[in-house]
Amino acid sequence: MWITGKPCAGWVEYGEEKPTQKAVHADLGLVDAYNLINRITLKGLTPGKKYGYRVSSREILAFEPYKMSWGDRQDSEWFYFTTPDPKAEKVSWIVLNDIHDRPASFSHLLSLVNEFSQDMVFLNGDMFDFETDQQQIIDHLLNPLGELFSTTTPFLFTRGNHENRGVFARQHGLYFENPDNRYYFSFRQGPVHFIVLDTGEDKEDSHEAYQGLVAFDVYREEQARWLAAEIETTAYQQAPFRVVIMHIPTFESGDWHGTMHCRELFNPLFNKGKIDLLICGHTHRYGIHPINEEHHYPLVIGGGPLETRRTVITVTADTNLLELAMLRDDGVKVGELKLNSQHRRKSP
Template identity: 50%
Template sequence: MSKKSISRRGFVSLVSKAGALGALISTPFISKAGELIKEEEEFGFLTLPYLQSPTATSITIMWLTNKKAFCWIDYGENGILDKKAYASHNGLIEANCGLNKIKLENLESGKVYQYRVVAKEILDFKPYKVTYGKTLNSESYSFKTFETKSDNVSMLIMNDLHDRPESIGHLINLNKNDPYDLIFFNGDMFDYQTDEKQIINHMLKPCTDAFATKTPFMYVRGNHETRGKFAREFVNYFDNISGNFFFAFTQGPVRFVCLDTGEDKEDTHPVYAGIVDFDHYREVQAQWLANEIKKPEFRKASFRVVLMHIPHYYSEEEHGSTHSRKMFADLFNKGKVDMVICGHTHTYKVHDRKPGTHNYPIIIGGGPQNGERTLIKLKANTRKLSLQMLNDNGNEVGSYALGKDARKQDWSI
């Protein structure tokens, strides 16, 4: 492992100052005839479609337009887009908005579908008359639904990229042509939340450029995604299975449990200005987790893996870490969790089991600087769970293998 030249806290301070400077010098206005006016944009897509919340029989497709519109999805099999889907709530079809989220349901397990998104501009929305403008069609894309009874799962995991969008494509390219079912972002993809444009340019666009039109991703927040004036809108741009940032799902032989560890400081810390409530939030998740580990789908899974941003050990004894330990550690042991995967510390490391404390390995991904970024590759079948961690040069910097029969562990870093 290379020696870090700057601490996690020092890095965060530097990028925060740089972000503030960028906000000051950028402007969305142009000058014309001595006046500052806002440039009139032609109706268009702000993002390509990106896949969310995958199951064996459904998937959610999201995208954004730059103006308000009525949108839907044409989809089908074998290149024939003969079905139409739109979002409808309480008798009203979703319209006159720019952020679109449509769930395709009643799909067949393990099948390939083609789709395109369609956007019809709304020029005027009066009580008894809607005036439409242009209609845009995206290209056709395809996805494959999860298989109900699969013996395998493969996942790529990234964390702590901190507003470095180029890292997404770079790290995925390290995987080369090795197949994977989905990508998981394990927090702190941003420094803080400023606006919609930041989410588009620093995450959604690099994701759709690299994979997200055909392969889904899931997301749990890091502590930095809870910060900034746009943090409360952030959740609207993603669609996890539960609709929250903590959830559980089964793919292949693995039950995945995803937790939102919240902030790393006490709720009373002055930087939060009295408007956070993460201790209670973690308590709610602990109650949820106590029920989750009793469920048949958890207990009968060949393997059980937890994904969360802040590690409850090996994280400088910060409050977010110690309170997560208080809330979750005993439940992880009681539920016989096989592996916990985290980020946050910016120092990649494989921590082996420590019986009586954590009876499972804790894997921590690195980031965000060049030389410290990591791609974690997780694979499992009914007999074996294995993890490989690559640095951004493609070199293996950590691994762990767990066999189901004897619960035999092999690890290295």
């Protein structure tokens, strides 16, 4: 995906070493044109393979019925990425949360990660205080991440409660792409079955702050029904590790409605499905909360957004061992976890 400042037609050239193929996006027979937001899917790529690509846009000066007037063309640099591989032996990722419109935190927190070579980055909610316009998304997220990694390494945006606030909240989905094109989804990469949930707002739907314009109870219930079916799938049950990533924690997060509703709906399914790990944010108090009577899984909460409270979480997993480390913004390791797979795949 990329954004242009003027109406354009856009395309992607890609190949293993040099551009050998070209892709556009067409819908109902029409190739996208005269748009600002570009979203093109490359099809038929091989898992676990390195590809190069560049994106190009050509300005459309006038779009008349029988005459086009074309302007300048701009090409990006040639970038590389590696396609995800569900059968990879290892997977590694980074989690950032609760940045709250402080884009300098991205570069600072990622600078603490030794040799940034992880497969992906999860943005685990509350990247913004509220959503105002496209320029905020560009200045506070897309440009800083583009300079740091996102031309090469993908990120997945887990929505936090603050992404649901502001006049631009309903445009959020135009700018980000997730598996299944939803805010809640699952996917397998290497030995981990990932589940991302969208925990919604933190107060009850009827709270005056929302003026009758939110409906998160039914949305969380929809996700609970999906999750109940998900934990019964073979893909879920055969994965060496099952990791859930969502913004509002089920515990250690006060007693407001958002937390309590997530606890009521999701926690029994997390316990029943024997998830290995839950990673959250939201409380601004970092911590690793071990398995107890209520949650039969370790609950990791990243901190933020102020100095001395920000964290970056790194995780690596192979088929036997998952290792998590949480670094505070002064570089001190403030928590770690080592988990053995409890779901060894049966030998064939």
